[in-house]
Amino acid sequence: MAAQDSVVQQDMLTTGGHHMDPPIVNMKLAQDIFDVCRSMSLWPMTFGLACCAIEMMATGMARFDMARFGAEVFRPSPRQSDVMIVAGTVTKKMAPSVVRLYEQMPGPKWVIAMGNCAISGGPFKIKDNYNVIQGVDTLIPVDVYVPGCPPRPEGLLEGFFELQRLITGKRWWPVAAKVEG
Amino acid sequence: MLQALEGVATQCVAKQDPAVTGHVWSVFLAPGQIVKAARKLCEAEYSLEDIFAMDFEEGFLVQYHFNRWTINERIVLRVLVSKDNPVVPSITSVFDGAEWHERETRDFHGVVFEGNPNLVPLLLAVEDKDLCPLCKTDKARKSIKDVLALGEVVSCSAEVEALFAEAEAEEASDA
Numbered sequence: 001m002a003a004q005d006s007v008v009q010q011d012m013l014t015t016g017g018h019h020m021d022p023p024i025v026n027m028k029l030a031q032d033i034f035d036v037c038r039s040m041s042l043w044p045m046t047f048g049l050a051c052c053a054i055e056m057m058a059t060g061m062a063r064f065d066m067a068r069f070g071a072e073v074f075r076p077s078p079r080q081s082d083v084m085i086v087a088g089t090v091t092k093k094m095a096p097s098v099v100r101l102y103e104q105m106p107g108p109k110w111v112i113a114m115g116n117c118a119i120s121g122g123p124f125k126i127k128d129n130y131n132v133i134q135g136v137d138t139l140i141p142v143d144v145y146v147p148g149c150p151p152r153p154e155g156l157l158e159g160f161f162e163l164q165r166l167i168t169g170k171r172w173w174p175v176a177a178k179v180e181g
Numbered sequence: 182m183l184q185a186l187e188g189v190a191t192q193c194v195a196k197q198d199p200a201v202t203g204h205v206w207s208v209f210l211a212p213g214q215i216v217k218a219a220r221k222l223c224e225a226e227y228s229l230e231d232i233f234a235m236d237f238e239e240g241f242l243v244q245y246h247f248n249r250w251t252i253n254e255r256i257v258l259r260v261l262v263s264k265d266n267p268v269v270p271s272i273t274s275v276f277d278g279a280e281w282h283e284r285e286t287r288d289f290h291g292v293v294f295e296g297n298p299n300l301v302p303l304l305l306a307v308e309d310k311d312l313c314p315l316c317k318t319d320k321a322r323k324s325i326k327d328v329l330a331l332g333e334v335v336s337c338s339a340e341v342e343a344l345f346a347e348a349e350a351e352e353a354s355d356a
Contacts, residue, residue, distance in 0.1 A: 092305075092309065093305065130314040131314070
């Protein structure tokens with residue numbers, strides 16, 4: 001097994017971590033336009049680790065249809081992806097692969113931690129745990145946390161809205177009305 | 182009678198109630214006999230269901246489940262190995278699919294399968310090779326006779342009888 005496949009190292013990210021250099025020519029207006037374009041064409045990676053992935057698939061299919069909000073193209077390669085949805089339990093054995101996939105994504109890139117396992121270890125945050133990473137944010141920088149076990153597709157959509165707000169500074173979609181009773 | 186295992190030196194053959202244990206036959210074997218027994222069962226068209234170990238006070242009890250598609254005759258082969266030297270011959274020469282089961286058992290209990298062509302961790306990360314996550318603490322560990330029932334004995338050696346002896350004596354004293 002190659003050295004990079006081991007999780008002995010604490011910091012698995014390359015030098016500089018998730019730091020990204022600012023653009024050489026930085027024009028505010030052009031950047032703002034780019035940011036809106038990026039937020040409306042988020043390409044998530046086809047990448048599910050556990051049962052949360054089922055809800056992620058449901059979010060992509062016709063009933064919930066995240067294409068309505070500009071995130072329909074699930075890419076089979078990290079080289080073409082903008083968003084990594086960590087949908088499920090990250091085990092110690094899987095951790096190096098998760099980090100490698102994150103490193104392979106071109107910037108700008110974002111991470112959504114979906115479900116309690118990816119956020120904090122969830123039901124696996126116990127004394128006798130030996131194999132589950134206690135939160136994917138100990139491995140890679142996370143932008144949006146979507147809690148739930150698993151979260152409803154609406155929850156994941158709300159996570160995408162939050163990510164779009166992070167990118168553009170504005171919420172683009174109406175807030176769901178409160179249900180009485 | 183268990184025809185398939187004829188010619189294999191068993192330590193104990195017992196008929197069990199499938200409704201209670203899920204097995205029709207329970208067979209105790211010495212580690213050296215397991216490959217021969219697996220080959221016999223393979224020839225009799227049995228398929229391997231799984232391999233796992235249980236952590237007992239007496240040592241690791243490695244269990245092999247076999248079943249057939251045509252008749253309902255689930256067999257469990259049981260091999261008791263000591264904690265100091267938990268080595269069992271691999272049956273990958275008979276059932277190729279046993280390789281992963283043996284690697285899993287190696288991960289969880291540290292039982293070494295001699296002759297397995299690729300005994301690297303299957304489920305654990307490589308640096309956790311000797312973690313032994315399913316080994317019990319001394320407090321939680323039980324004796325074989327408290328967990329397993331011997332069943333309706335067909336033939337039994339003194340060693341296996343001794344494993345279950347005390348429980349029977351206690352029951353007798355209770356009565």
